[in-house]
Amino acid sequence: MYNKGLVGSVILGFLLLAGLPFWYGAFTPGTGQPPKLELPPDKKECIEPVEFMRVSHTDLLTTWKEQVVRDGRRTYVSSRGKEYVMSLTNTCIECHSNKAKFCDRCHDYMNVKPWCWDCHNVPNEARK
Amino acid sequence: MSITRRRFLKIGGLTIAGLTVKPAYTLLSASSANKAGKRWAMLVELRACLEKGRCTDCIDACHKLHNVPRFENPKNQKDEIKWIWTSPYEHVFPDQTHRFMKEEQRRRPVLVLCNHCENPPCVPVCPTKATFTREDGIVMMDYHRCIGCRYCMAACPYGARSFNWRDPKPAIKEINQAFPMRTKGVVEKCSFCEERLAKGLGPACVEACKEKGLLFGDLNNPSSGLRKILETRHILQRRPELGTKPNVYYLV
Numbered sequence: 001m002y003n004k005g006l007v008g009s010v011i012l013g014f015l016l017l018a019g020l021p022f023w024y025g026a027f028t029p030g031t032g033q034p035p036k037l038e039l040p041p042d043k044k045e046c047i048e049p050v051e052f053m054r055v056s057h058t059d060l061l062t063t064w065k066e067q068v069v070r071d072g073r074r075t076y077v078s079s080r081g082k083e084y085v086m087s088l089t090n091t092c093i094e095c096h097s098n099k100a101k102f103c104d105r106c107h108d109y110m111n112v113k114p115w116c117w118d119c120h121n122v123p124n125e126a127r128k
Numbered sequence: 129m130s131i132t133r134r135r136f137l138k139i140g141g142l143t144i145a146g147l148t149v150k151p152a153y154t155l156l157s158a159s160s161a162n163k164a165g166k167r168w169a170m171l172v173e174l175r176a177c178l179e180k181g182r183c184t185d186c187i188d189a190c191h192k193l194h195n196v197p198r199f200e201n202p203k204n205q206k207d208e209i210k211w212i213w214t215s216p217y218e219h220v221f222p223d224q225t226h227r228f229m230k231e232e233q234r235r236r237p238v239l240v241l242c243n244h245c246e247n248p249p250c251v252p253v254c255p256t257k258a259t260f261t262r263e264d265g266i267v268m269m270d271y272h273r274c275i276g277c278r279y280c281m282a283a284c285p286y287g288a289r290s291f292n293w294r295d296p297k298p299a300i301k302e303i304n305q306a307f308p309m310r311t312k313g314v315v316e317k318c319s320f321c322e323e324r325l326a327k328g329l330g331p332a333c334v335e336a337c338k339e340k341g342l343l344f345g346d347l348n349n350p351s352s353g354l355r356k357i358l359e360t361r362h363i364l365q366r367r368p369e370l371g372t373k374p375n376v377y378y379l380v
Contacts, residue, residue, distance in 0.1 A: 069270045072262065074326055090306060118311040119271065121303060 035109045038101035047078045047091075061088060061116075089121045097123075167265040167347040168320055169375040170331070171354055171363075172239050176341030182237065187212050189336030190318070195309045197299035209290040211318040212241040212333055221364060221378075238378070239342075241333075242267060242288040242318035243366060246373030250280035250289065259315075265347075265375060266320045276313040285370055289317045320344075347375070 001007070016023070025031045046053050048060070064086040067073045076084045085091050096102045099122050107114060177183075190212045191198065199207045214237035218225045225234060244267045250259055251267065258273035259280050281289045295312045303309070307323070310316050321331035329335070334342040345354030357363075357379060364378040 065270075065272055069268060069272075070260070070262075072264075072322070072326060089308070115311075119308045121305045121308060123305050 035105040037105055038098050040095050040097065043095055045080075046095075047076070047082070047084050049079075052079075058114075061092075064088075088116065089123070093122060165263050165348065167375070168244065168325070169265075169345060169347045169354060169377065170241075170320070170334070171343040171345075171357060171377045171379055173339075173341045173343070173379045174238065174364075175379075176339040177239050177337075178236060179339065183339075185336045185338060186239070186333035186342065187214075189332045190321075192302065193304055193307060193321075193332045194319075195296075195300050195304055195307055196316075197296035198301070199294070199299045204293075206291075207293050209292065209296065209316065211290075211316070212239065214238060215240050220366060223367070223369065224364060240286065240288070240366070241376060242320075243286055243372065243374030243376045244318075244320055246375065247371060249283040249285065249370075249372060253279040253283045255279065262322075264325075266322050267317075268319060268322065269314075269316060271308075271310055271314050271316070274314040276315065278315060280315055285367055285372065286374075289315050291315050 053060070064076065067076075068086050074086055076086045078084065093099065190196070191210075194211060196209050196211055198209075201207060216234060217236040217238050218229075218234040220238040220240055244265055246265065248259075248261060248267045251261055254260075255277060256273045256275055258270045258275070260268055260270070262268050276291065278291055281287075281291060292310055292312050292314055296310055300309065321329070321333075324331060330344045331342075334344045343354055343357070345352040347355065347358075349355065358377060362380050364380055365374050366376070366378075368374070
């Protein structure tokens with residue numbers, strides 16, 4: 001094989017460059033970790049188990065919207081038998097009062113851009 | 129021969145008659161279901177409303193409660209968003225004017241809002257079913273589904289619908305945190321304050337009127353104050369000849 005040194009260094013350089021995102025993630029502390037979310041300090045549990053909420057909160061909100069707007073039903077009975085008013089601003093954000101450190105932190109990490117807040121209000125104290 | 133001509137015709141006739149059972153059943157059951165629940169309607173007492181002159185209490189209350197934007201730009205009138213507003217008498221009741229009517233009477237402002245029609249032209253034209261009639265007769269908007277095609281605006285003979293050509297947020301002076309806003313590209317209109325009805329309250333405009341010029345009630349309740357007035361007094365409706373059966377009534 002000719003020019004062993006040159007070919008080898010080009011291959012090495014290519015691997016370094018192409019894998020830059022991986023090296024960056026592997027050697028910088030803190031990256032690649034799921035974000036730490038700030039939970040409401042005075043509440044112990046969400047309306048449904050955490051695993052369900054993490055995966056299906058979007059479906060839950062869509063169902064809420066359908067029931068409130070279409071059927072005029074406004075009370076949600078959770079799997080634990082508790083009753084809640086079906087409202088994003090008046091129920092979810094009332095409790096998760098720090099949107100930036102809860103909703104936004106995870107949405108940014110997952111790179112999703114929900115347009116809930118185009119219309120639904122975020123009270124000023126929840127915004128920051 | 130296994131079947132006679134006569135027998136074949138008998139069976140055929142019965143089969144065709146059987147096809148009419150289901151349509152007839154749904155037609156009859158739908159009309160009786162309507163009578164069971166509530167059917168909200170509003171009465172505008174024209175005299176009480178006009179005596180105050182250019183009072184805007186009800187409009188202010190509604191628009192503040194529902195985060196209706198107000199653009200300070202008279203050039204682009206199409207930007208205006210309105211849930212409840214006033215319009216000249218001759219525009220509201222074109223069939224109630226004549227050539228001898230005084231200019232003053234023609235120009236008199238009359239309070240108008242969505243009529244929540246029994247037969248709403250805006251509903252069947254909506255391609256996404258974003259607008260629909262609820263059981264209690266309220267013609268509702270599902271803003272999540274609205275794609276902004278404005279068919280409903282073309283269909284509504286009362287101009288009761290407004291389109292958000294611009295982002296409404298900067299034009300809302302004081303945001304009511306408890307009620308959502310709308311976004312650019314959706315149509316909006318009066319909802320008879322369905323969020324207040326759910327709490328057992330009346331519409332905000334009715335509550336705000338100091339002259340008691342607005343009356344809200346259930347048409348299916350024969351003993352309601354609204355029904356009493358509708359049964360005995362002279363009542364106007366907007367463009368009744370169109371067959372939309374409006375649920376906003378005007379007491380002359």
